[in-house]
Amino acid sequence: MSALLSLRGVTKRFGGLVANRDVTFDVHEGEIVGLIGPNGAGKSTLFNCIAGYFSPDGGKVFFQGRDITGYSPEKVTHLGIARTFQIVKIFGNMTVRENIMVGAFCRTWSVSRASEEAEAWGTFVGLGGKLDYMAGELTLAEQKWLQLGRALATRPRLLLMDEVFAGLTQAEIKSAVNLIKRIKEEKGITVLIVEHVMDVVMPLSDRVIVLDNGEKIAEGKPEEVSRDERVIRAYLGEE
């Protein structure tokens, strides 16, 4: 099985600080992969390197076998990688429908087609009844669903999700987990999810990659990783 996404020795520095050092891993089609690690481990930086917001200082990023290192975010989106942000970035003065339409326009010029897609994806993420609400009026959780629906409307093969669970209630976390499973199972979209809350991401992920101080310290099935000494140490902060 060839990898959908491959990172090879990705390194990113900010001045003297090394945010990612020599990170290498693969994500295969149809997986849900959790990218975990304590705060400041370099998870978001790595996401930005994949999604085109940062250009890595070293190493390569491959998507479907194609070298996409240093591609701009919009180009990466067109190739089939979508991402959501930890802090929601929606178009607040546009309606829910219009927000998702902007995503759908990534693949079509037709306004009516984009509108249909907006309805479909809006319903999929549970906002079917609020299509004509202004996005700025939605609750935080709804804005997160909207962000997700909008990302899905760009028809990605790989979805990068940055801390979707942050700021959600237990009930909302539950529906988010369900939604992510449906994205994989019904839509066949591969998901790479950044999270620092272990107990949510572990049962959800097929495989887990652990970052600490910018380096990959473990990779494997959730139950294996959670027994790994280095991982336990990283999370408990022991020397």
Place this chain on the structure above:
Amino acid sequence: MNPDLMQAITSGLLLGFIYSLVAVGLTLIWGVMDIVNFAHGDFLMLGMYTSYVLYTFFGIDPLFSIPVAGALLFVVGVVTYRTIIRRILDGPMLIQIFSTFGLMIFLRYVIFAVFKPDYRSIQKTLLSGTFRIFGVYVGIPELVAAAGALVTTGIIFWIMNYTKTGAAITATAENREAAQLMGIDPDRIFSLSWGIGGAAAGIAGALLANFFYIFPEVGGVFGLTAFVVVCLGGFGSIHGAFVAGILVGLVESLGGYVAPPEYKHIFVYSIFIFVLLVRPRGLFGVT
């Protein structure tokens, strides 16, 4: 109704449509990238000179110069973005102000140098004459210009609200980063906004060339009025600029009716100051 009053209202409306079109171009650029194009009025001036040159040297009626001026100023807008604006996008506000202000001076004095400061006009056009309706005199060039401005504003409104391109422009204006995530290249959108903004000014200039004096500083009057309109309508609001343009046209015309015409601008700028004081975000502006 008093025929003079009706005359004033008619003239105000006709002029207002032109103001709307000029202001729509200005507010579009403003809304998308928070940059004020001080050279906007001079884009309009270039549109007028396009008509003048085509008429004087090639005998082309100004009616047919309208699309040419629109296309030319679209290019001028794009070139302005690519050569100047792109470099100062993230610069300090003062730099942004000086750069478009500098462009304004540059364009104005290039035209001074080439065409001299003379007032020119285009005589004998396809559109000339007036007709009388309900006791009101309507100039045919003015009527056609107003209609042309209305149609052009309508087209821009349609693009902004009912096309993929418009959605991309609106999304970029709202959140550049999120727009990129949706596969939108902000650089292309900025470029396009300057093109559309320039074309709006160019078309307005070519429409005006049918009946208005053409001189190097003509952009100053229209540019300044466009600022008032944008401020009144709400920064970045297309329909706000449309409504406010008509209002300003009416105020200017009615001002010239109730007071000596040379005082008409006092009314316009009084509104400007009043809006700044009472409702700084304008009629349709979002906070």
